[in-house]
Amino acid sequence: MSVYYSKEHEWIRVDGDVAAVGITDFAQAQLGDVVFVEVPEAGRRLSRGGEAAVVESVKAASDVYAPLSGEVVEGNQALVDDPALANSDPEGAGWFFRMRLSDTHEVNDLMDADQYKAFCDSQ
Template identity: 80%
Template sequence: MTVYYTKEHEWVRVEGDEATVGITDFAQGQLGDVVFVEVPDAGRAVSKGGEAAVVESVKAASDVYAPVSGTIVTGNQALVDQPDLVNTDPEGEGWFFKLTLSDNHELGDLMDAAQYKAFCDSQ
């Protein structure tokens, strides 16, 4: 299992050809208390960098982008009922969606944990 990160503060955990996507702890900290989440439906095709989900907090609304292209396997319905999971466990139970990768080569454009930490430290 490998975890990658984007400059938009999404994480993607890859196991085989399936990827789980969420927002980072840094991102949820910037958003504040999350009050609403909209997750994508299974079967929807998403493109790298395209809008895939929505997260709203007391501060702002924001899109969650697909870090890689693929087909949605499932959206995390638990977030619809408990959007605060994004705050309490953003890189665990607070995941947004799972997808089947359509191009593994896109992973090469993402950051590893050390690169992401350096990126956040430079903000």
């Protein structure tokens, strides 16, 4: 399994042609306490860069974007029921959705962990 990162602060854990997507620890720290999450429904087609989910915190509301193109296979109901998971375990149990990728080569446009760290340090 490989993990990638987007400039919009999403992480993407790829296993074959399926990827789990969530917000990074950096993103959740910027948002503050998450109080509401809306995840996409299974079957929804997503285009890379398009809006996929919503996260609201005590500070702000923000969209979560699809870092890759594909079809949602599962939204994280546990996260909907307990939005604080986005803060307490953003890169684990706090994942937003899983999707079947339509083009696995799109991962080449994403950052690895070292590149992402450098990107965040430059913000």
